Amino acid sequence: MAADPRNTASPEHEHAGHGLSSSQLAALYRKLRLIRRVEEETARIYPSDKIKSPVHLAIGQEASSAAVCDVLKPEDVASGTYRSHAVYLAKGGNVAAMMAEMYGKVTGCCRGKGGSMHIISPEANVLGSSAVVGTNIPIATGQGLMLKREGKGRVCAVFFGDGATEEGCFYESLNFAMLHRLPVLFVCENNGYAIHEPLSKRWSSEDICARVAAFGMPVVQIPDGDVFAMREAAAQAVERMRRGEGPTFIECKLYRWREHVGPAEDFDQGYRPRSEAEAWMANDQVARVGNMLPAAERAGIDAEVEAVIADAVDFAESSAFPPAEELYANVYA
């Protein structure tokens, strides 16, 4: 994993398990399935107007969050964007608190003040998420500064889209993180679109890894959405970071199945054809990992996930809205 931008993970290992124990495989599937189903349920509820918060769904691109968070410890930190349900859930954020937040209820993870775009879980070490593109990258880098000083081997994984890599603060953060050998894993979830604008209209060169490598930072590209390749790359990077060897950049190519914001598909809008999505849908990592499990075990996980989601929706629906005085709570600490 030297600074070679073409150090792509090999797609040849299709033996079941990919070196994961059966319990590790089940845990990874549970994460993937939970994220997929929570977001499908969110999409189902959305037209009822009970969720009054713009939702940016990660359906189809769960693999990066699930894979990276799978190799993090509970005490490690994760930071997300406005499309962060997946990161929050993969890192162990409370499902009911997130659902209640989208409903605007006082029991939500931000007491109804953040909504879908601003979710946080101090308990699960989820740093919070921001609607302004790229703003979480230096914040996570600052978190890395603390983690390095703390010296306990904790790391921070920061997730962002391809669009965020166009912001100046991305490059400024890379430079600082590398200069100080900070334990920050930069995870670019490259789904090829910023809102509806394709990479070809935004990037002069598609070789983002080469750009990052210019900072001297190790880079890995996962070109095909392979959840096991992402997990392996993250595992190696995290081990290096725990040893104090500094940051790593991982580019995960992914595909967003739904619209930029909102619950629906948008292949009829003309900016991307459904045919482009079909290969990714056929390569669905949720189904792929699920199929590696014994049928009974998979059914058990599926049932458990459904129960968790049903409880979360009940919790959100039965919770109270914030009282009026809550409007002025938390302006100052």
Place this chain on the structure above:
Amino acid sequence: MPSILLKAPLSRLLKSYTPMSTPERLLRYVDALAEAVALEMDRDPSVFVMGLDVDDHKAIQGSTRGLLQRFGADRVFTTPLSEDAMTGVAIGAAMAGMRPIHVHIRMDFLMLGMNQLVNMAAKSHYMYGGAVKVPLVVRCMIGKSWGQGAQHSQGLHAMFMHVPGLKVVAPSNAHDAKGCLIAAIRDDNPVIFMEHRLLYGLEAYVPEQPYTVELGKARVVQTGTDLTIVGISNMLVECLRAQELLKEQGIHAEVIDPITLSPLDSETVVQSVARTGRLLVVDNGWTMCGASAEILARVAEARATRGAIVQRMGFAPTTCPTSPTLEQLFYPNPATIASAAHAMVRPDAAAWEPSPELARLAYQVQFRGPF
């Protein structure tokens, strides 16, 4: 049952201050924006449009619709997500003699280009002794509703009003949107052009040919005798609704739209307050160091309005929450505006609130996600 504005098109009221000398049709605010730009691009080849999403199928909620097809990708193009550099690029192009329109789908993203806007765009003409001009328009949309929340709902105009060299415009209706945008494009200064998302669907009578609405001139939208109400951006619409509600109590409010916030036409407000003796300013922004504070200060400083009763309303002094119950409390609305106005006019009377049915915000039913 009183005839209340909520049931009638707002355009009926807006028509009363629309110039009638030219062919007109009802046009939505969003379409007036697109029409203004198309006319100016036709007229002047140095005008161009840049900004993330200006050329996609949603076309900034439709406000840049048709421009790409008509003028091509050289003059209508998206940008990388790099607001700081792109603002500088737009300023550089403007200094070089072009007339860029830099579009932001949310005003909050202007914070990323603040250095360029404050230190370069606003200052260059002055600090270079007039040797360069920056004829730049920065269009930006303010969001609201559907839990847009902390970073997608801010009216940040006061920050720009503070800086000499920048012009700040916040038209409240389709007529002024078109006229102000054309004026802004032709202006040789950087103009921050603020558009409220909830205004986009509202119609007004709009002439077909190009025309300008003078920057720096306020408009008396509704005459009245009992108090003066100034409404900024979409709050002008709320103030008009409040003015209708106040009629039920026999209170006649004069309603003023400043249209341009910098330079600010306080004289029109002063003249009105000199007659009514009372001023309520309602802002789509915070009151602390805000546009409402500036307007009140100017009225308080004017000899003609000495002793006037003044009050301001705006965002609650918090960050915008997403929960619908809290978001409702965050903003002034026709009922709270009318109640405040009533208390100013009749300080000794019992507090009054319009009936919830009359005060209900019609647009909140229409405005839906996923935005």
